[in-house]
Amino acid sequence: MSGIGNATRYVSASGDAGIDGILGDRAWDDAALLIGAPPTPDVYSGGYGSGEDSGHVQATAEMTAMMQRSLDRQAGSAADDGFSLEGFTGQTVQQSTAASAHIRIAQTDDDPFGYGTAWAYYPSTGAASGDVWFSTVSYDYTYPVAGNYAYVTMVHELGHALGLEHGHLTGSYGTVPTSQDSMEYTVMTYRSYIGASPGNYSNETWGYAQSWMMLDIAALQHMYGANFTTNSGDTVYKWSPGSGATLVNGGIGIDPGANRIFATVWDGGGTDTFDLSAYATALDIDLAPGAASVFDSAQLARLGPGEYARGNIYNALLYQGDTRSLIEHATGGTGDDRMSGNQADNRLRGGDGNDTLMGQAGNDTLMGQRDDDILYGNAGNDTLKGNGGNDTLYGNGDDDLLIGHGGHDSLYGQDGNDVLRGIAGQDTLDGGTGDDRLFGNGGADTLSGGAGQDKLFGAAGFDMLYGEAGNDQLTGGRGADQMTGGDGADVFRFVAVNDSPVGGGIDTILDFTPGSDRIDLSGLAATPLGFQGFGNHSGSAPDVILQHVSGDTRILADLDGDAQSDLRIDLSGVLTLSGADFIF
Structure with missing residues (x-):
């Protein structure tokens, strides 16, 4: 008989109101949980339960298969392992024909309670414990398919047989909080959506949950432990825009009856990917524990009049803070x-379209594609790549690498010691606080170091460089650049004659302060340059002379000692400089 000789144990509250709202106080305590679908009523004892056995009708093959797939990871295929009890808990499940199986399912045409639906018995030592009955009086439960009423009823009743209680009622440890009391969080509530009446479900025909949901998984893990071996490799999850099928490493994990997606994913470990590259819709993907993602509004389950699920796929909650399931x-x-990412080291690829990518905690890699993307690194040492389009990148906290690539990009390092690279296009780079390095590369770029001791490299193009606060180093590179050091003792570097040649592309320093700022010419000539002050080149060795022209100061450098100026630098204002203002 079911329950005879099958051990149970006491289950204490978890301390999480959502979990405790469906948590019963008894669970099975045998190493292996035996499940079956008796073909005849003779396995039930005399005086059994409430007499359901007298109307016993064997569960259909479809009912039996769905029961097995919901509990036993060995049933079905490897792709659906993570959606089974054995796949996400530490409980071993075995199929059995024994009369003493822990969980047995059957139909009955004898409805002693007048439910007209289905019911189950909690774990105990009683003869009926763990048994699940489906009435044939009012509903047809013979063909449960992911997303229909027969399926969610099957999972709901199996939840009772495992020790879960109703979420909408006060049970052993309270009720599920109002903010979580819906099918989006648990199949154990009678509320289709948050705020719904706890009477009959109001879901559309194919709008029911397609798996155990996040509170169900968390409560069953509290009872039976968590399984971190299922899908513990580098698992790729995909979804079909046309059918709603959930694909796990290319195999069908959930095959719904209609084009709806309404399920929760538990993953045991590895470096895993949600791959939505097949979609052309505006995706809203959130990888945080307990968060929901929307792939296509047309695939959202309708839970009632004007009420739709918040997401297509929901992420499982962490088990005891273990991040392997992320x-x-x-x-x-x-x-x-x-x-949006989570606390792991995420890699988010936007694909085409104007995407917004947010890294959250962890050392993340965010990649736009073509079109105009917005990337936020947030906490962690992140790498942000805009790629094509006019992109906007925000490093936020810690030490980040921001790369614009093509297009006219805006890069903001914000906090931390960041590296910003504009690459092609007319880019705007702002280091923010910290000791940053900014590289304009091609195009007419604007570089602002912000606070800290920054290094700015304009490279090709007519660039504008602003060191701002701190002792900064500014290198204009080729092109007629304008450089402003800002506060602090700044160094303006010239490393090649083409950085500011006499014939064109002359750089201007707008705020040079003698005695504080310096001009670095040490890399220009084979021998150190001499300082001649106001006058003419010596003609005998490389040197630097000064001129006052139209209210400004001009620096001319002869790099080969032929008495001809090769490099010219303009300084705003009439200034008096000495050799100490240079690095030769």
Whole structure:
């Protein structure tokens, strides 16, 4: 008989109101949980339960298969392992024909309670404990398919047989908080959506949950432990825009009855990816524990009149803070996507479209693609790559690498010691606080160091460099650059004659302060330059002379000793300089 000789144990509260709201106080305590679908009623004892056995009808093959796939990771294929009890808990499950199986399912045409639906018995030592019955009186439960009422009823009743209680009622440890009391969080509540009446479900025909949901998984893990071996490799999850199928490493993990996606993902470990590259919609992907992602509003389950699920896929909660179950990477589609990471080292690829990518905690890599993207590194040492389009990149905290690539990009290092590279296009680079390095590369770029001791490199193009606060180093590179050191003792570097040649592309320093700032010419000639002051080149050795022209100061450098000026630097204002203002 079910329950006879099957051990149970006491379960204490978890301390999490959402979990405790569906948590019963008894769980099975045997090493292996035996499950079955008795073909005849003779396995049930006399005086059994409430007499359901007298109307016993064997569960259909479809019912039995769905029960097995919901509990036993060995049933079905490797792709659906993570959606089974054995796949996300530490409980071993075995199929059995024994009369003493812990969980047995059957139909009955004898409805002693007048439910007209289905019911189950909690774990105990009683003869009926763990048994699940489906009434044949009012509903047809014979064909459970992911997303329909028969399926969610199957999972709901199996939850009771495992020790879970109703979320909408006060049970052993309270009720599920109002903010979580819906099918989006648990199949154990009668509320289809938050704020709904706890009466009959109001979901559309194919709008029911397609898996155990996050509170169910968390509560069952509190009872039976967590499984970190299922999908513990580098798992790739994909979804079909046309059918709603959930694909795990290319195999079908959930095959819904209609084009809806409404499930929760538990992953045991590895470096995993949500790959939505097949989608052209505006994706909203959130990898945080307990968060929801929307792939396509047309694939959202309708939970009631005007009420839709907040997401297509929900992330499982962490088990005791263990981050192995996190999804690390995400790949967007061709629409205007929004992607947010978690505390892991995420890699977010936006794909085409005007995307917004947010790294959150961890050392993240964020990559735009074509079009105009916005990237936020947030906490951690992040790498942000705009790639094509006119992109905006924000490093935020810590030491980040920001790369604009093509387009006219705006890069903001913000806090930390950041590296900003504009690459092609007319870029705007702002280091923010910290000791930053800014590289304009091609194009007419604007570089602002911000606070800290920064190094600015304009490279090619007519660039504008602002050191701002701190003792900064400014290198204009080729092109007629304008450089402003700002506060602090700044160094203006010239490393090649083409940085500011006499014939054109002459650089201007707008705020040079003699005695504080310096001009570094040490890399220009084979021998150190001499300082001649106001006058003419000596003609005998490389040197530097000064001129006052139209209210400004001009620096001329003869780099080969032929008495001809090769390099010219203009300083705003009439200034008196000495050799101490140079690095030769």
